[in-house]
Amino acid sequence: MAFKSLKKKRRIQVIAVAAVALALSTALIGYGMRDGINFFRSPSEVVAAPPTETEVFRIGGLVEAGSIVRGQSDTVSFRVTDGPASVPVTYRGILPDLFTENEGMVGTGRLVDGVFIAHEILAKHDETYMPKEVMDALKASGEWRPES
Template sequence: MALKSLKKQRRIQVIALAAGALIISTGLIGYAMRDGINFFRSPSQVMAEPPRATEVFRIGGLVEEGTLVRGQGETVRFSVTDGGATVPVVFTGVLPDLFDENQGMVGTGRYVEGVFEASEILAKHDETYMPKEVVDALKEQGVYQAPGS
């Protein structure tokens, strides 16, 4: 009788230990990913509800015509629009080859004092592709035109 009780107690201890390890590992994964999850926002969403300056997110839309200004060194300023709102962007680095005005782009960075400070800029990689989030944001504003139209 004592042997069965000992096995049952050991089984309960193992299950409790496994459950505790699962809870701790889930918490650590969530803590580690808190800055790694970059939510997408359109320019209209950024202007409607400006995110905190500490929040890293992705913004996408079209590079507004006439706003691309190449400064000293590798600093570039431009505006990104979805047809409903426009957000000024500053980026220091090398832009992708296909980056140009009236082209789709996605940037990762922070919105600080009314300017999106990009740490990374992606441009569409061929003549027909545009990221789904950008297409959806442009369609929502009624300014999306399919390639070739």
């Protein structure tokens, strides 16, 4: 009789240790990914509900025509739009070769005082590609113009 009670006790201990290990590993994975998860927002979403200055996120849309201003150094300012709204963007670095006006782009960075400070800019890689998030945002705003 004591042997069955010992097996039952051992089984409960193993289940408890497994549950603690699972909870600990989940917490460590979440902690490790805290900076690796960037949410996508369209310019309309950013204007409607501006994120905090500490939040890193991705913004995407079309580069507004006539908005690209190149500074003295490698700083570039432009506006990204989804039609109904546009957000000013500042980027310091070398832009991709395919970065032009009225073309799709996705930037990663922070919104500081109403200006998106980008630390990474991605442009579409050929004339037919559009990032899925940008395409969805443009379709939602009614600005989607598929190439024929």
